[in-house]
Amino acid sequence: MVFRAVLAGCGGMARGWLRALTEAPDLKGRVEIVGLVDLDRGAAEKLRAEFALDRAMTGTDLEQVLTATKPDLLFDVVVPSARRDVVLTGLRHGCHVLTEKPMAASLDDARALVAEAGSAKRVHAVVQNRRFIAGVRRIRQTIADGLLGDLTALHADFFIGAHFGGFREQMDHPLLLDMSIHTLDAARFMAGVDPLAVYCLETNPRGSWYSNGAAANAIFEFSGDVVFTYRGSWVAEGGTTSWESAWRIIGTAGTLLWDGADKFELKQIADNSGFLRPLQDAAVPPPPHPSQIHGHASVIAEFLDAVETGRPPETAGSDNIKSLAMVFAAIESARTRQRVLIAA
Numbered sequence: 001m002v003f004r005a006v007l008a009g010c011g012g013m014a015r016g017w018l019r020a021l022t023e024a025p026d027l028k029g030r031v032e033i034v035g036l037v038d039l040d041r042g043a044a045e046k047l048r049a050e051f052a053l054d055r056a057m058t059g060t061d062l063e064q065v066l067t068a069t070k071p072d073l074l075f076d077v078v079v080p081s082a083r084r085d086v087v088l089t090g091l092r093h094g095c096h097v098l099t100e101k102p103m104a105a106s107l108d109d110a111r112a113l114v115a116e117a118g119s120a121k122r123v124h125a126v127v128q129n130r131r132f133i134a135g136v137r138r139i140r141q142t143i144a145d146g147l148l149g150d151l152t153a154l155h156a157d158f159f160i161g162a163h164f165g166g167f168r169e170q171m172d173h174p175l176l177l178d179m180s181i182h183t184l185d186a187a188r189f190m191a192g193v194d195p196l197a198v199y200c201l202e203t204n205p206r207g208s209w210y211s212n213g214a215a216a217n218a219i220f221e222f223s224g225d226v227v228f229t230y231r232g233s234w235v236a237e238g239g240t241t242s243w244e245s246a247w248r249i250i251g252t253a254g255t256l257l258w259d260g261a262d263k264f265e266l267k268q269i270a271d272n273s274g275f276l277r278p279l280q281d282a283a284v285p286p287p288p289h290p291s292q293i294h295g296h297a298s299v300i301a302e303f304l305d306a307v308e309t310g311r312p313p314e315t316a317g318s319d320n321i322k323s324l325a326m327v328f329a330a331i332e333s334a335r336t337r338q339r340v341l342i343a344a
């Protein structure tokens with residue numbers, strides 16, 4: 001079937017969605033964009049022209065466009081502060097909703113969206129595109145295959161001097177809420193365990209061009225006695241890491257290093273004797289499903305498949321709220337300077 005979709009929020013990221021929809025082999029021809037909505041009508045019209053979406057209605061009022069077009073799907077690519085109203089409006093119009101990260105601007109909002117999707121019996125899924133990449137899939141497989149023995153720790157470093165301009169430089173907790181959500185979600189996904197508690201120090205380093213919270217250092221406790229540490233800064237000039245972070249993952253049988261791009265180093269204990277145990281190189285398995293490594297295209301395909309088959313999507317809001325809960329617990333810990341339990 002060809003789904004009919006309205007896309008709300010016609011800024012930078014919307015172009016990535018439309019490129020995926022028009023170019024990715026798994027998506028081509030599966031979705032017709034019937035409406036484009038933005039508070040700035042010019043932005044919607046520009047996008048319509050850019051992607052030759054001649055049959056799409058444009059508007060500034062989501063309610064009106066949904067009423068006029070009656071789509072199957074709402075694609076939500078608005079700024080985080082507008083997310084709650086946009087998603088609720090879509091669900092109340094009977095749409096299945098695929099929503100950008102972060103899935104809500106507060107945990108209460110996220111709970112309200114999950115509850116509304118449940119009572120409306122609509123699919124509600126979150127774009128966690130940075131877990132749909134080869135490296136993250138390969139690490140999850142490495143851990144699941146027991147190549148590290150029992151997993152004991154994950155450590156992620158994220159250091160980028162990012163000069164975005166726009167909403168990120170004004171919003172509260174920009175690093176934790178807008179970026180770390182990707183890394184935290186990836187850690188939860190790779191480890192396959194539950195987040196339990198966190199201690200976090202959030203700072204706005206001297207010289208920061210963000211209004212607050214451009215850096216954070218957090219220690220998470222996961223179930224199974226697994227520790228996850230996150231060190232991140234959006235105002236670190238030089239020594240830049242990958243956008244996927246640089247990772248060190250440790251188990252009872254060895255260590256895996258990943259540079260966040262295509263360099264992996266997996267070392268396993270070769271012999272249980274000696275002050276420093278002799279190590280051997282091991283291969284990191286390939287991603288189990290090659291269709292799941294294309295970022296936005298894979299998330300959108302996963303969402304469409306879920307709507308078609310009635311199964312829950314991998315990043316269903318009802319599960320992905322656990323990643324958002326990690327973020328908000330970190331924010332709360334930073335505010336109170338206390339260890340905070342994580343509850344979705």
Ligand SMILES: NC(=O)c1ccc[n+]([C@@H]2O[C@H](COP(=O)([O-])OP(=O)(O)OC[C@H]3O[C@@H](n4cnc5c(N)ncnc54)[C@H](O)[C@@H]3O)[C@@H](O)[C@H]2O)c1
Nearest residue numbers: 009010011012013014037038039077078079080082100101
């Ligand atoms: N998954 C990723 O890798 C990734 C990358 C970048 C951005 N994002 C997310 O995508 C979302 C949009 O980011 P962006 O970079 O495109 O921002 P942007 O500022 O470029 O675009 C957002 C657009 O939403 C519009 N808008 C705001 N409120 C609206 C409302 N109530 N109804 C309709 N339109 C509204 C704005 O006018 C603007 O045109 C954010 O949640 C951001 O975190 C995700």
